[in-house]
Amino acid sequence: MLRKDASTPLTERIEAAARWLEAHSDQPISIVDAARVAAMSQRNFLRRFKLEVGLSPSDYLLKVRLDMSCRFLVETSLPVDKIARRCGIGNGGCELSPLRSQTVFGIKAPGTFRRLGAASFSAYRRQ
Structure with a gap:
């Protein structure tokens, strides 16, 4: 918490x-x-x-949702829109701007964060 x-x-x-x-x-x-x-x-x-x-x-709540999104990005291969829906950030046609616009560990794009993997997630969690 x-x-x-x-x-x-x-x-x-x-x-x-x-x-x-x-x-x-x-x-x-x-x-x-x-x-x-x-x-x-x-x-x-x-x-x-x-x-x-x-x-x-x-x-x-946004921080909790972004944390959950980061875990999904690292641990699954789900597309960003499905991750956003599962984390309560977006639904269907809803704008995914909270997930796409947040800078996590200095990384803006979810795809970049996913490619960097667990090391970036661990560093993010220490913030």
Whole structure:
């Protein structure tokens, strides 16, 4: 789990919401649902999540999805559009810009990342 400061533990409610986001990252997610998991108002949830984790819930979810996408790129030969759909980034005709536009370990194109393989994924995970 990602967090702003590893020495400071997350509160139970924020940790539960972060785990829920990870477990449901392949599905459409609303902030209202994540706030409900944390038993907080949407406004308080957004504020507390960013304070404790260091990212907004939507940025955290994107990072989780990109991490999953990188694993699929390295471990499978699936096309980018199928990987994006499996990771909740795109569906059918949906724009795949989040996957295609992110720079991961200094590499912009998913195909380039895939060709570099596990070494680039390991370095990415250390970031």
